[in-house]
Structures are given as C-alpha cells and as structure tokens.
Amino acid sequence: MFEEIKRPTLVVDTDKVRRNVLRMKERADRNGVALRPHLKTHQSRVVGRLFRDLGIRTGTVSSVGMARFFADDGWDDLTIAFPANLREIREMDELAGRIRLGLLADNPDTVRALSAGLSRPVDLWIKIDTGSRRCGIEAGDEAGLRAMSEAVRKSPRLRLAGVLSHDSRTYQVRGPEAVAALYREGRDALLSAEAFLAAEGWPDLRASFGDTPSMSLVEDWSGLDEARPGNFAYYDLQQFVTGSCSAGDIAAAVACPVVGVYPRRGEAVVYGGAVHLSKQSQTLPDGEVSYGALFEMRDGRWTGFREGARVRGVTQEHGILRLPPELAESLRVGDLAFVCPVHSCLAADLLRPDTIYI
Amino acid sequence: MFEEIKRPTLVVDTDKVRRNVLRMKERADRNGVALRPHLKTHQSRVVGRLFRDLGIRTGTVSSVGMARFFADDGWDDLTIAFPANLREIREMDELAGRIRLGLLADNPDTVRALSAGLSRPVDLWIKIDTGSRRCGIEAGDEAGLRAMSEAVRKSPRLRLAGVLSHDSRTYQVRGPEAVAALYREGRDALLSAEAFLAAEGWPDLRASFGDTPSMSLVEDWSGLDEARPGNFAYYDLQQFVTGSCSAGDIAAAVACPVVGVYPRRGEAVVYGGAVHLSKQSQTLPDGEVSYGALFEMRDGRWTGFREGARVRGVTQEHGILRLPPELAESLRVGDLAFVCPVHSCLAADLLRPDTIYI
Numbered sequence: 001m002f003e004e005i006k007r008p009t010l011v012v013d014t015d016k017v018r019r020n021v022l023r024m025k026e027r028a029d030r031n032g033v034a035l036r037p038h039l040k041t042h043q044s045r046v047v048g049r050l051f052r053d054l055g056i057r058t059g060t061v062s063s064v065g066m067a068r069f070f071a072d073d074g075w076d077d078l079t080i081a082f083p084a085n086l087r088e089i090r091e092m093d094e095l096a097g098r099i100r101l102g103l104l105a106d107n108p109d110t111v112r113a114l115s116a117g118l119s120r121p122v123d124l125w126i127k128i129d130t131g132s133r134r135c136g137i138e139a140g141d142e143a144g145l146r147a148m149s150e151a152v153r154k155s156p157r158l159r160l161a162g163v164l165s166h167d168s169r170t171y172q173v174r175g176p177e178a179v180a181a182l183y184r185e186g187r188d189a190l191l192s193a194e195a196f197l198a199a200e201g202w203p204d205l206r207a208s209f210g211d212t213p214s215m216s217l218v219e220d221w222s223g224l225d226e227a228r229p230g231n232f233a234y235y236d237l238q239q240f241v242t243g244s245c246s247a248g249d250i251a252a253a254v255a256c257p258v259v260g261v262y263p264r265r266g267e268a269v270v271y272g273g274a275v276h277l278s279k280q281s282q283t284l285p286d287g288e289v290s291y292g293a294l295f296e297m298r299d300g301r302w303t304g305f306r307e308g309a310r311v312r313g314v315t316q317e318h319g320i321l322r323l324p325p326e327l328a329e330s331l332r333v334g335d336l337a338f339v340c341p342v343h344s345c346l347a348a349d350l351l352r353p354d355t356i357y358i
Numbered sequence: 359m360f361e362e363i364k365r366p367t368l369v370v371d372t373d374k375v376r377r378n379v380l381r382m383k384e385r386a387d388r389n390g391v392a393l394r395p396h397l398k399t400h401q402s403r404v405v406g407r408l409f410r411d412l413g414i415r416t417g418t419v420s421s422v423g424m425a426r427f428f429a430d431d432g433w434d435d436l437t438i439a440f441p442a443n444l445r446e447i448r449e450m451d452e453l454a455g456r457i458r459l460g461l462l463a464d465n466p467d468t469v470r471a472l473s474a475g476l477s478r479p480v481d482l483w484i485k486i487d488t489g490s491r492r493c494g495i496e497a498g499d500e501a502g503l504r505a506m507s508e509a510v511r512k513s514p515r516l517r518l519a520g521v522l523s524h525d526s527r528t529y530q531v532r533g534p535e536a537v538a539a540l541y542r543e544g545r546d547a548l549l550s551a552e553a554f555l556a557a558e559g560w561p562d563l564r565a566s567f568g569d570t571p572s573m574s575l576v577e578d579w580s581g582l583d584e585a586r587p588g589n590f591a592y593y594d595l596q597q598f599v600t601g602s603c604s605a606g607d608i609a610a611a612v613a614c615p616v617v618g619v620y621p622r623r624g625e626a627v628v629y630g631g632a633v634h635l636s637k638q639s640q641t642l643p644d645g646e647v648s649y650g651a652l653f654e655m656r657d658g659r660w661t662g663f664r665e666g667a668r669v670r671g672v673t674q675e676h677g678i679l680r681l682p683p684e685l686a687e688s689l690r691v692g693d694l695a696f697v698c699p700v701h702s703c704l705a706a707d708l709l710r711p712d713t714i715y716i
Contacts, residue, residue: 083617084617085364085629088365208443270491279636317440
C-alpha cells in the first residue's frame, strides 16, 4: 500500500477519525451542546465529508481562505474563529453572501469597521479571554464588554451571536484533573461574561467554548451552547502527553523515507523535517525533547508507539531519529518510518495536498 | 506600496539581497573558491535570476522537487545536498538527463542502489560528518570511507566529485571567534577525509563546505574548492544573533495584519503564526524567547529592529507581539507589522507563492 510513497506523506486512518468524531459527537449530543468542530486540524474535504456523514453541519475555520475552501465543498455554516482581519473585509462580505458566516471581534474599532464595510448580515461573536492572554476581552473587563455591546448595538448588520473563547492553557498541562480544573475556570469566566452581557440587554446570547483537551476529558459540558474542538479528529503526540487520547486514537502519521542509517550512534535520518513535521517539539515525561514519536506498524496500520524511538531533532528537510539498538541495526535506506507528529494541525497544514487516506 | 496586503506576506528587499550576494561572491572570488549557493533559503526564481545576473551559475538545493523547479528556470548545474532518496531514483535519473546533477551519499547501499538504478551519469559527493551528527560518514571513520570508495569504484555511472559537509554547529554559537573555531575544526575534518581518499586512489577530489555563519564571518577559505552558504541571501534573526549579519543586511520581512491590540498588556496580535513564520524560536541575549523581531519602517523599507518589541509566541495563525508601551498604545487593528523571521528559510518555504519584491 505504501510502495509508491516517495516523499514525506501524511497518512490518515479514516477508521480512527470516524471513531474519534463519533465519540465527540455522542458526548456533545448527551450534553445537548452543538458541535462545531474546528476544521483547521485537517483542512481536508475528505475528512470534512466524513464529519457531514456523521451529521455535523456546522464548522469552525481559522482563516477566510479556509472558509472559502470548505464553502466550495458544501459547508454552509462556518465560523472564522480568528479575530476578523479587516484587510479581508471584501472577501468576508462575499462569503457572507454564500453561507451563514460567523466572525469574531474583541475591539470596538473592528466592530465599527465590519459594520461599515459589510453589505450582508453576519453572526458576530465577542471573543473572550478566559486566561490564555492571546486574543479576547478579559472576562472580567466590564468596561471592555460594555464598549463592545454599545458598538454592536449601533451595527444593524451584525447579529450578536454570543461569547466565544478558546483556552489554550489546557494544552500545557497533563492529566484529566489538571485539564478539568482549567476547563471549569475557563468555562466559568466565559459564562460570567455572558451573564454580564445579558444584564446589558442581550439575554439570548450563546456560549461557545472548546479546546480538544477539555472536550476530550470532561464529561459534563453544562452551561455551554456550542463546542469547537478540532485536534480530536486526528490527535497527536501532544494530546497523548496531555492525556486527551490513547496512542490507538491517533489517526495521522507522516510516512518518511529513510535516507541515512547510523547504527553506531543508534540513529537514522529520514526525509521529513521542519517543512513537513513543523518545528513544534514536545517535552516527554522522561524529560527528553521530541519532534515526533515513531509508530509501530502491523499490516499497514500503526498500532502504538515504538518504545525508545523518537525524532530527536529536525532541520529543514531532515528528521533525526533516536532508535533502540535493534531498530538502528535493522533499518535500511529506502525503508519508510511512520512518524506520529507532535502537532497534527501543523503537519497537516504542511502536507495536506498529498494525503493518503486508508 | 503595502495597502493591498491582506494576509501574512513575505516581502523581499532585492537591494539587500544583491548586496549580500555580491559580498559573498567577492569573498569566494578572492579565495578562488567556487560559489554554489543553497537555493532552499528563498526557493524563488526571482532571486535565482538575480544570482545568475551576478554570475552565479551553480546551485545547491535540498530536494528533487526543488531541483526540478530551478532546472525548469534555466539552472543546469545543481547539487541536491540531501542524502539521495532512493524512492525518487526515477526522478533523479530524469533530472540527470537534463542538467549536470550532483547527489550525496554516505552509505554503500545507497551507492549500489544509485549505480543500479540510474541510467545517466551523475556527480557523486561523499557526505562527511564533521561534527554535527546529522548525516555523513564521520570524518575519522576510515573503514567507512574505504567502504564508500570501494562501492563507488564499482559504479561506472557515478563520477566521484569529492567530499562535502555542512557543519550546523556554527548556528548554535555567538560571535566571530566561536564561529571561526568551529569552522577550522570542521574544515580540517573535511580535508582529512579528502586526504584519506586521495591515498585510497582518488587524487582529484574536491572539498565542498559551507554554512552561512562560517562563510559570512571567516575571510580565509583556503583548502576549500566550493562553498555552499544559503541563508546569507536573506539572513534573519538567528543569523543576527549569531553575528553573521547586521540588522541592516536582513532582506526578508513578513508583513502581518494586526488583528488585536491589548495596550493594557503591552501586547498586540497579528495574523501571522506558526503556519507563516514557523515554530522556530530564538533565545535572545537577554534570555527572552523570540519567534521574530519587529522591524522599524521608514518610507516602505525596514531600517532596523524596533527596540523592546518581539513576537513572544505563535499559534497556528496568531503571532503575539510584546511591545513597548508607546507602540502598544498607537497600534491599530488593520495596521501592518513587519516581522523579521527567526529563520528565513522556513518562513520563505511557507509563504513564497505570494512574495512581494521591493
């Protein structure tokens, strides 16, 4: 099945994707929460259709171009979960004429510019910062929330849809308790912003939340209206270390041709570097730094991690593998190594044009 | 000039590129060393033509696809400075029918497979590891060198061109003395491998060397036949920290739309994240971690770094800027920030289709 692979190639196990999506969909349904998965993880129409086959019709994207990519494949309800980029206002307006479009803002200037520049109605979400300190109005910043509320009130084309947050702190911790504690803190902050705006005269807002660790590890989603996990479709080494998934849940691998073997060093080099796997690294529980794990393969599928093996470094095109002695002795140039990426979203962004679906 | 920029966009100052290339070309000429610059830094036909206009006709690339890209634009003498990937043997053979092609090997198995699979002559370089521990035969490994020599002797289609190394250790140190010490160590190791092979019956081999810090900081290249620096065309923050260039030499910037301003935090967020700048970070002399510096702009050109400003973090699409107070107060959504990438090769790989040349 893999004989034809010539270059670093993303391989997606669609059975695993389906299982991951079904599990998340069931949890969302049980909680009565709408699932609006982030499509940036895969940026794949094949996986997008698999989502739709499982009844998921609303999606999240991270750029105007990505919204267009999925709109062209039949998605008609998308939120661009990135602060509205005013330099693409014409493109957003065009999209709003084709699909139900959600936009984010955390700044009255953005609201006014959208209101002046859009000719079609859109859903506006106020982006709330529940602790990540990336984008958003800090949840307790009442003056900031009030200024947004007033700016939106003067903007008839913007339908205020609700408050939205993404708390990336959960990606930095390990284990269900640590994730759940941050989840509760983030969710409560989001709901406090929602309650403040209700008191300001917006009683019907929705609360949209979602990071993959929380949505994977927390059963009870009460208080939320919408969840937007993304990475769960593929998972990856980072999520494995966080505890969001088992090794068997990871649905994406990068097949890398072996180009150098150095048994004396216990190492090998693959064609598969920073422009394929990305430069994202992960500190492992044993303190070592990894740019990817190595999968154990059986019958053309990966079954778990190869113990003692990791990508110890990447340069532009090279991945340097640290290997257990028996593998360092047996690997040959021309073989394929199947790497579990640290961050599947970045590997998929780099490699998606030539994905193989199994 | 930049009003039309909508998304993160690579901007290349061709005056600076020309100056950087001329400086390197003059040094190579002074030393009587052939310059075979690495084209992976820019992967740009525009910059490639600028090289050719300055009399540079031989190039280095890091993949078969990149060789094809430049061969299609008139380059007829290219070395793929990456261990020959046996899964692309047909593509290499096809290229060898169009241009003078150099390939690398560090393994007798690779030599035998190339010999059996290629129908056309190529230049073969033995890759030497002078200290980086990535690819190559360790310079002092006489048994390894002898095995290569014997494998090549049985392969009439492979012309043994010489020994080649890239010592990436110079990218990890700071200042001309530290770089020069590593340069001498690496060069001497390469020349010792050349001398060993001469004694084995290969008297006319060439020595190809080249990393940007060494070639930028060391005046005397004696003993070498060919130099392959790449990054010097653009330079970047990493090279600035290493000491290979001044801020005024850096020829590439990423123009990033501002999408969020947080004056209270002294921060802003731009559209320009890991999929635009890459995840490569640089520890600054003051101990802070940077994913990019911010350029000071005057009359549409960058003139140096904005003091106290840096990209403190990147996620998939977001770059988080730490700013001096006056800039945090004055920046507005919709503005452009010009980011100096940590590693211009990776940013160019991600952004090159829409490059603006000024």
